[in-house]
Amino acid sequence: xxxxxxxxxxxxxxxxxxxxxxxxxxxxxxxxxxxxxxxxxxxxxxxxxxxxxxxxxxxxxxxxxxxxxxxxxxxxxxxxxxxxxxxxxxxxxxxxxxxxxxxxxxxxxxxxxxxxxxxxxxxxxxxxxxxxxxxxxxxxxxxxxxxxxxxxxxxxxxxxxxxxxxxxxxxxxxxxxxxxxxxxxxxxxxxxxxxxxxxxxxxxxxxxxxxxxxxxxxxxxxxxxxxxxxxxxxxxxxxxxxxxxxxxxxxxxxxxxxxxxxxxxxxxxxxxxxxxxxxxxxxxxxxxxxxxxxxxx
Amino acid sequence: xxxxxxxxxxxxxxxxxxxxxxxxxxxxxxxxxxxxxxxxxxxxxxxxxxxxxxxxxxxxxxxxxxxxxxxxxxxxxxxxxxxxxxxxxxxxxxxxxxxxxxxxxxxxxxxxxxxxxxxxxxxxxxxxxxxxxxxxxxxxxxxxxxxxxxxxxxxxxxxxxxxxxxxxxxxxxxxxxxxxxxxxxxxxxxxxxxxxxxxxxxxxxxxxxxxxxxxxxxxxxxxxxxxxxxxxxxxxxxxxxxxxxxxxxxxxxxxxxxxxxxxxxxxxxxxxxxxxxxxxxxxxxxxxxxxxxxxxxxxxxxxxxxxxxxxxxxxxxxxxxxxxxxxxxxxxxxxxxxxxxxxxxxxxxxxxxxxxxxxxxxxxxxxxxx
Numbered sequence: 274x275x276x277x278x279x280x281x282x283x284x285x286x287x288x289x290x291x292x293x294x295x296x297x298x299x300x301x302x303x304x305x306x307x308x309x310x311x312x313x314x315x316x317x318x319x320x321x322x323x324x325x326x327x328x329x330x331x332x333x334x335x336x337x338x339x340x341x342x343x344x345x346x347x348x349x350x351x352x353x354x355x356x357x358x359x360x361x362x363x364x365x366x367x368x369x370x371x372x373x374x375x376x377x378x379x380x381x382x383x384x385x386x387x388x389x390x391x392x393x394x395x396x397x398x399x400x401x402x403x404x405x406x407x408x409x410x411x412x413x414x415x416x417x418x419x420x421x422x423x424x425x426x427x428x429x430x431x432x433x434x435x436x437x438x439x440x441x442x443x444x445x446x447x448x449x450x451x452x453x454x455x456x457x458x459x460x461x462x463x464x465x466x467x468x469x470x471x472x473x474x475x476x477x478x479x480x481x482x483x484x485x486x487x488x489x490x491x492x493x494x495x496x497x498x499x500x501x502x503x504x505x506x507x508x509x510x511x512x513x514x515x516x517x518x519x520x521x522x523x524x525x526x527x528x529x530x531x532x533x534x535x536x537x538x539x540x541x542x543x544x545x546x547x548x549x550x551x552x553x554x555x556x557x558x559x560x561x562x563x564x565x566x567x568x569x570x
Numbered sequence: 571x572x573x574x575x576x577x578x579x580x581x582x583x584x585x586x587x588x589x590x591x592x593x594x595x596x597x598x599x600x601x602x603x604x605x606x607x608x609x610x611x612x613x614x615x616x617x618x619x620x621x622x623x624x625x626x627x628x629x630x631x632x633x634x635x636x637x638x639x640x641x642x643x644x645x646x647x648x649x650x651x652x653x654x655x656x657x658x659x660x661x662x663x664x665x666x667x668x669x670x671x672x673x674x675x676x677x678x679x680x681x682x683x684x685x686x687x688x689x690x691x692x693x694x695x696x697x698x699x700x701x702x703x704x705x706x707x708x709x710x711x712x713x714x715x716x717x718x719x720x721x722x723x724x725x726x727x728x729x730x731x732x733x734x735x736x737x738x739x740x741x742x743x744x745x746x747x748x749x750x751x752x753x754x755x756x757x758x759x760x761x762x763x764x765x766x767x768x769x770x771x772x773x774x775x776x777x778x779x780x781x782x783x784x785x786x787x788x789x790x791x792x793x794x795x796x797x798x799x800x801x802x803x804x805x806x807x808x809x810x811x812x813x814x815x816x817x818x819x820x821x822x823x824x825x826x827x828x829x830x831x832x833x834x835x836x837x838x839x840x841x842x843x844x845x846x847x848x849x850x851x852x853x854x855x856x857x858x859x860x861x862x863x864x865x866x867x868x869x870x871x872x873x874x875x876x877x878x879x880x881x882x883x884x885x886x887x888x889x890x891x892x893x894x895x896x897x898x899x900x901x902x903x904x905x906x907x908x909x910x911x912x913x914x915x916x917x918x919x920x921x922x923x924x925x926x927x928x929x930x931x932x933x934x935x936x937x938x939x940x
Binding site for chain 2: 308356359360363365366367368369370371373374375376377378380381382384385495498499502506537538539540541543544547548550551554555558559
């Protein structure tokens with residue numbers, strides 16, 4: 274039972290990171306109709322900014338992390354302006370592949386900046402734990418869950434009540450109509466990339482907290498893609514639910530698969546996300562919460 | 571063809587393999603030059619040429635499903651790996667930890683293609699259940715799951731960090747893997763590979779060309795351009811998507827088996843996302859939905875490491891070690907993949923093929939601008 278509870282908390286913690294990344298993915302997809310494979314690169318690069326401000330400039334974590342996130346936001350705007358803007362109106366297919374190219378570049382840059390050493394983001398949690406009875410939970414996991422929940426609430430409020438959030442929702446619903454209503458759609462494009470990059474940076478810093486930042490955290494970040502697909506590409510709720518679902522399943526598989534399904538090999542938890550995605554897509558081709566595409570002839 | 575070779579007046583000529591006798595003659599000369607090169611290239615370049623030729627086969631495969639049928643496939647690495655391992659298991663020797671059946675190459679080579687094609691057949695139903703973007707994710711998942719299987723299925727692959735030897739390079743009693751005489755001419759091992767790769771590319775390239783200019787190719791193009799319109803015009807979507815996937819993975823299987831036969835050793839972690847992206851880059855840089863483009867792209871990408879290596883001689887920021895310089899040569903290569911994909915998508919969506927057409931048209935009209 275203890276084991277189960279620990280796996281659950283672990284799973285929710287990883288799941289909320291997937292949720293954050295998937296959320297960025299969905300924001301980009303909804304407002305610009307671009308499928309971004311660059312989330313992995315943005316995550317590693319975001320984590321690097323965390324490392325840079327925290328351990329190279331020796332700032333306090335609570336100053337370094339927001340700075341890193343803000344920096345990532347600026348980077349997101351720059352990427353959108355330089356690379357994605359010329360592709361407006363091109364087939365979705367081409368733009369998706371373009372983001373793959375972008376992702377490779379970002380990953381190489383980040384890997385090169387991080388270099389071979391494992392670097393820390395100077396987070397206050399480290400490897401410390403809290404215990405509730407027998408259940409031992411890393412503090413970092415608690416912090417991750419809280420941070421994710423907080424940013425989720427902030428985002429909901431932003432989309433629901435701010436003027437700009439409304440503009441973003443309008444653009445997601447219909448670009449031409451919102452142009453006609455006087456919304457600067459290009460600004461919406463730029464800010465959705467900024468938001469996604471900021472979410473990715475937050476996720477990267479949270480992933481790097483405790484154990485340290487290494488280019489290998491990209492392998493984890495990429496599993497936010499199946500999470501987004503499981504939830505449905507155009508659903509914010511879906512992103513969160515998908516993230517948590519994948520996180521939980523991974524948590525349980527890590528603990529129990531070796532005992533019960535040993536024939537699936539070592540480290541099966543690394544690929545279970547994709548298996549879940551296959552299963553969900555076979556039953557629901559548009560994910561759990563995605564809207565069915567209606568095509569006009 | 572006298573008079574106006576650019577003027578096409580009937581459908582038969584529009585669809586011909588060679589639009590005019592002149593281009594057929596040019597093609598013949600190109601083949602002769604390539605064979606002559608095979609006899610004269612130094613060993614390392616011959617091996618690169620051989621790799622480029624076989625990679626072209628793989629790129630043609632990806633182009634059929636992605637370029638003609640318009641279905642994004644990020645899963646090409648999985649099919650390449652499947653081909654490589656099928657070749658190794660069917661053609662290799664059983665020994666130690668891994669199994670092998672020791673078949674002849676004339677059997678294992680098509681079999682490697684067929685195994686990959688069978689996998690393609692299994693994936694294809696997902697392709698007509700899902701559309702466009704969701705399909706990209708499924709094929710992406712395929713790479714990760716395939717990677718896991720290759721690492722863990724130890725009796726087939728030897729397991730991560732151990733690997734296994736690939737299929738032996740021997741056909742009709744000719745040892746491709748050793749220096750020696752072929753038909754009375756002394757050839758080095760790399761030169762034999764080069765000729766084998768070139769012949770394979772000729773056969774597979776012509777087959778593909780004939781497929782895409784037939785009913786099947788037209789149907790695939792129609793599906794890519796507008797699937798609903800295609801279906802209304804009487805193109806059975808499911809059947810043609812299956813054909814595209816099966817043919818594409820067959821090509822990938824053959825290419826994988828031969829590529830790793832050249833290398834001689836298979837390490838299970840090689841079939842990752844980066845390999846898939848390399849093939850996507852070949853197709854995009856070469857030219858979407860063109861056979862000659864696929865070959866140009868594959869050749870370019872295969873020679874890219876060599877070019878970067880050569881450039882690192884006078885570009886001080888590229889170095890061989892992680893601690894010196896700004897970037898290492900492999901990092902520069904990876905970034906170039908990414909950058910080239912982006913640049914070609916934004917500037918020249920038709921790829922090298924489009925560039926070639928532009929240059930040709932410029933000189934055709936010279937000294938006039940149009």
